Amino acid sequence: MGIPLRQQIRVGSYIMKQHLKGNKRYPLVLMLEPLYRCNLACAGCGKIDYPDDILNQRLSFEDCVKSIDECGAPGVVIAGGEPLLHKELPQIVEAALARKKLTIVCTNALLLMKKIDQYKPNPYFSWSIHLDGDQEMHDKSVCQDGVYDKAFEAIKLAKSKGFRTQINCTLFNDADPERTAKFFDKMTEIGLDGITVSPGYAYERAPNQQHFLNRDKTKTLFRKLLSYNKGAEKGKKWSFTQSDLFMSFLAGNETYACSPWSMPARTVFGWQKPCYLLGEGYVQTFKELMEDTAWDTYGVGNYEKCADCMVHCGFEGTAVMDSVKHPLKALTVAMKGPKVEGAMAKDIPLDHARPAQFVFSKHVEAAMARIKAEKANKENLQPVDAAE
Secondary structure (H helix, E strand, O other), rough: OOOHHHHHHHHHHHHHHHHOOOOOOOOOOOOOOOOOOOOOOOOOOOOOOOOHHHHHOOHHHHHHHHHHHOOOOEEEEEEEOHHHHOOOOOHHHHHHHHHHOOOEEOOOOOOOHHHHHHHHOOOEEEEEEOOEEEEEEHHHHOOOHHHHHHHHHHHHHHHHOOEOOOOOOOEEEOHHHHHHHHHHHHHOOOOOOOOEEEEEOOOOOOOOOOOOOOHHHHHHHHHHHHHOOOOOOOOOOEOOOOOOHHHHHOOOOOOOOOOOHHHHHHOEEEEEOOOOOOEEEOOOHHHHHHOOOOOHHHOOOOOOHHOOOOOOHHHHHHHHHHHHHHHHHHHHHHHHOOOOOOOOOOOOOOOOOOOOOOHHHHHHHHHHHHHHHHHHHHHHHHHOOOOO
């Protein structure tokens, strides 16, 4: 496993405390997005086509620290947009680490070689570098040539400076299992600390909607991919940063409902309802998010938009909780790896899912109105030149 023992103990202890308190819904990881601005324009991203006034918004250092404390999750993943564009990111990371949060910065690495000396290695800190496959695969995914080479050099630099370094890899419906396996082999050979892998899920605002996976294709893809990780002479050679039961779920061996509250998202709009992937409302406090979100109306089988989703921000939390409840099952999968042959687990029926509502544009309109009002108010407060 690519999950350090320190992290396993800390998260496990946190989960047990929540169970003893009788809490059914609690966060495991805060998904902190202090900005949407990015220096890439990937076709599968749902954030880079916001109006400039929104792309220019930033959560302040104070906003970020308040969100970390308010949420209380043991882990903090800082994403975006491209977080290295945020001038206060070093201070945000330092504040999270001072609170002993397991802190991960997700980056496309284009700025990492320039800015890496603003950070110090820490056992609680990891770089997660975006790589969706080998050079051709990744550059195609991010719609720009040369990005893979820069990311690869950044990985080597980060490792040479003593940073824990992993990659995050999103697989779309054109992913080739054998080719992806060779890519994972290469990443393992260079001493990478872990791989986070996820099926591509259709962001509502993404310009390219044709290359996302559905659930059947996801399970087939991951069964084929994980079959390359079962060589008897090498055993389990890849280190994933996700739980073994989540990987088993991707391979079609578990029937899980999602736990969107386990990875709440804090963005420039506020706390995002219901999850990191769907923006169907925003509130100003974490307490409002947990208490006012109609959780039971979302998820596979409940909501049409969720029908194809198998992404870690919804299902990793479920898998982790299942590991705590059924340690022997988790241990068996950890030792043998996920099953890649035979019948798959029965999936959740979709017959009674409520129809999709397309409401995200309302939030953009509301944000634009707020920004416009703030600008007008600021202009009205400007002192009048005495000469006028």
